Amino acid sequence: MTLSIWRYAHLALAIISSFFLFILAATGVILSVDAVTEKYPNYQVENFDTINLAQALPALRKVYPEIIELRVDHNKFVRIDAQDIDGNSVKGYIDPLTGKLLGPEIIKSPFIQWTTALHRSLFLKETGRVMMGVASFILCLISISGVVLIAKRQQGIRNFFVKINRDFFAQYFHVVAGRLLLIPTLLLAVTGTYLVLMHVDVFDLESKELVIANDATEESIAIAEFKIFQETKLSDVEKIEFPFMEDDPEEFFRLTLKTRDLTVHQLTGAIVAEERLAKAVMLEKLTLDLHTGRSNILLAIILGFASLNILFFIYSGFVITWKRSRTKIRNKHKAQHAEVILLVGSENGSTLFFANCVHKQLLAHGISSYITQMNQFSAFPKAQKMLVFTSTFGLGTAPSNADKFHDLLAKHPANQPIEYAVVGFGSKSYADYCSFAFQVNSLFAAQSWATEFIPVHTVNDKSVDEFTQWIHQWSEKSLIPLSTAAASYQAKLPPLHTFKVLEKTATSADNTTFKIVLESTSKKKFQSGDLLAIYPANDFKERLYSIGANDGKIQLMVKLYTDGLGSSFLYKLQPNDCIKARILVNKDFHMPQAAAQVAMIANGTGIAPFLGMIASNKSQTAIRLFAGFRYNNSLIKEYGAFAASARQQGKLESLELAFSREENPQYVMDLIAANERYFIDLLSNQGVIMVCGSLLMLRDVEKALNRLTEQHLGRPLSYYSERQQLLTDCY
Numbered sequence: 001m002t003l004s005i006w007r008y009a010h011l012a013l014a015i016i017s018s019f020f021l022f023i024l025a026a027t028g029v030i031l032s033v034d035a036v037t038e039k040y041p042n043y044q045v046e047n048f049d050t051i052n053l054a055q056a057l058p059a060l061r062k063v064y065p066e067i068i069e070l071r072v073d074h075n076k077f078v079r080i081d082a083q084d085i086d087g088n089s090v091k092g093y094i095d096p097l098t099g100k101l102l103g104p105e106i107i108k109s110p111f112i113q114w115t116t117a118l119h120r121s122l123f124l125k126e127t128g129r130v131m132m133g134v135a136s137f138i139l140c141l142i143s144i145s146g147v148v149l150i151a152k153r154q155q156g157i158r159n160f161f162v163k164i165n166r167d168f169f170a171q172y173f174h175v176v177a178g179r180l181l182l183i184p185t186l187l188l189a190v191t192g193t194y195l196v197l198m199h200v201d202v203f204d205l206e207s208k209e210l211v212i213a214n215d216a217t218e219e220s221i222a223i224a225e226f227k228i229f230q231e232t233k234l235s236d237v238e239k240i241e242f243p244f245m246e247d248d249p250e251e252f253f254r255l256t257l258k259t260r261d262l263t264v265h266q267l268t269g270a271i272v273a274e275e276r277l278a279k280a281v282m283l284e285k286l287t288l289d290l291h292t293g294r295s296n297i298l299l300a301i302i303l304g305f306a307s308l309n310i311l312f313f314i315y316s317g318f319v320i321t322w323k324r325s326r327t328k329i330r331n332k333h334k335a336q337h338a339e340v341i342l343l344v345g346s347e348n349g350s351t352l353f354f355a356n357c358v359h360k361q362l363l364a365h366g367i368s369s370y371i372t373q374m375n376q377f378s379a380f381p382k383a384q385k386m387l388v389f390t391s392t393f394g395l396g397t398a399p400s401n402a403d404k405f406h407d408l409l410a411k412h413p414a415n416q417p418i419e420y421a422v423v424g425f426g427s428k429s430y431a432d433y434c435s436f437a438f439q440v441n442s443l444f445a446a447q448s449w450a451t452e453f454i455p456v457h458t459v460n461d462k463s464v465d466e467f468t469q470w471i472h473q474w475s476e477k478s479l480i481p482l483s484t485a486a487a488s489y490q491a492k493l494p495p496l497h498t499f500k501v502l503e504k505t506a507t508s509a510d511n512t513t514f515k516i517v518l519e520s521t522s523k524k525k526f527q528s529g530d531l532l533a534i535y536p537a538n539d540f541k542e543r544l545y546s547i548g549a550n551d552g553k554i555q556l557m558v559k560l561y562t563d564g565l566g567s568s569f570l571y572k573l574q575p576n577d578c579i580k581a582r583i584l585v586n587k588d589f590h591m592p593q594a595a596a597q598v599a600m601i602a603n604g605t606g607i608a609p610f611l612g613m614i615a616s617n618k619s620q621t622a623i624r625l626f627a628g629f630r631y632n633n634s635l636i637k638e639y640g641a642f643a644a645s646a647r648q649q650g651k652l653e654s655l656e657l658a659f660s661r662e663e664n665p666q667y668v669m670d671l672i673a674a675n676e677r678y679f680i681d682l683l684s685n686q687g688v689i690m691v692c693g694s695l696l697m698l699r700d701v702e703k704a705l706n707r708l709t710e711q712h713l714g715r716p717l718s719y720y721s722e723r724q725q726l727l728t729d730c731y
């Protein structure tokens, strides 16, 4: 909870000031480049810091009989405004010991002047300065809240600089750059704020005057003898105004030094008046040096990077926020009425994304699903199933939207039995891998009303493959078909394409399955086993069909349900009609390339991808097809004809059929039992079994195969499925 307050403060401050910070940072980068480049060409002379005025001024007077002004800038370049012996006006950088002209006066380009004005005040004068000052102050607060967030993330300030595990690019670099450039960023922010405060007269800038009596009796001496000139280094000088008329005792040298202003008698060298600068003015100069890096090239470069990094912070900060908030929780059903409850613990939004993909599919299947954050856990009187999707943070602790779950679960016990399943999202780079998910699993296990539906499952680094493994398990046990295609759980959905209907068969009294052949108008590539996602109601409701690829065309086998949204939509289509759909690559259910032997087991429309795989079995893999149907109807005759032709071409070894509603009812499990030896040999010889069709059939097939492997091979079926020797796609 406390994390949230800091995070919200950090975010709110960033949002409020982002526009101004963007301008400050972008112009800051330009000005820092200018601060670096203005040091080239280098007009600083050797041993500059040792030269005093008693050395420099007499030498310069020889070369320039009339000097109006001498300035020493923050680069330690000496600039003169004078007339030379020939009476020519000279304005430029000189060697203070020889008077040699080193280069012309540099005037800031209009672009730099424009950038400076924008940086300081947005061209809005005093109002703009105040706005930029406030933005700088907010940057201080953002930096401070950022430090707190990093400390919390690192489990304490002691671990501030401990290695950071990479979650995703924007977040990783936001934190890494935040740590690296914290000091320069704070420096920019504090000095920027102070400079604005100076300009709005918050501090006393009055110089204090201290008049020293002039000793009128002193004799005239050469300026090289002036004590004050001997004591004053050029490096302490900002500006010297020379007397207008030489020898006139009423005309003085006026020296603006770093810490004081002096009026010096031009004949005797006596200090006539001295004004000491207020501390605030000196501090302002120092602040300006620190803010601009104008007096130190290394500082200018570091500050330039810090400014550039502020731009990156703005970008990465918004990416993080977008990722956290991109998945919107939308519920169609009320919590009190929902049968399936999805509880989500997510810090950065990725777990919520996975959970929401499941939620949407459940809704599309007409299941009353309700998704909420774990910290919103309350009474769910109609719940039958609870699915927990949670990440782990810190040292195995809850994400911030799940930290109250422990208490809430105890507070709201259910009055009905509920089956739960927990999916943990984490990273193996942490010692406490998914430990919060395990804690939650144990919490549920301790509730009298809760029964574990399937064991806790972990997902490392947001692996879609590992997540679909859980989907397989959960679907198979619940008989609720969820997509096992990785593409269904990726943030970037494949694009929609237009598909033209080429052919569609009709259903008949003894056959409710029809075939529809589609062609992609954009020549989109696909393989048998991929899925076609259609949107019959033109909304989020998605229906998936297994693709059988046939000569570059998509062949679907669809069972027509009178109230089926997807099947009736497809059945109404006529040749030449076009639909929008997307192809979801289902690489876990492609024809295995390395296997010498493949057994294909299907029931009903599950035969569709196998028809395509057999038709394109050019490598003549030894395929046997085992298929179960209800009736031996006209469609089966077509399959028979297809199989006979495939066998002739060497693409298929055999087709074995089982009919459940004919005389001597049989199921595919009976076909497996009748071919025991074949299946045992196939698995021991690295062959692959593919299953497509109903989840119920899959469950029975797996039972039958497991019995075989345990009895004859001494291993459970899971041993072979882990080795990709059992591929399934059931619904």
Ligand SMILES: Cc1cc2nc3c(=O)[nH]c(=O)nc-3n(C[C@H](O)[C@H](O)[C@H](O)COP(=O)(O)O)c2cc1C
Pocket: 153, 154, 167, 345, 346, 347, 348, 349, 350, 351, 352, 391, 392, 393, 394, 395, 396, 397, 399, 425, 426, 427, 428, 430, 431, 432, 433, 434, 435, 461, 462
């Ligand atoms: C600061 C931080 C601490 C983390 N701590 C753990 C941890 O202790 N155990 C773990 O398994 N994963 C840990 N992770 C990894 C996340 O749990 C994992 O990236 C997860 O997928 C993030 O999901 P979310 O985006 O829904 O929050 C941590 C990640 C971050 C950024």
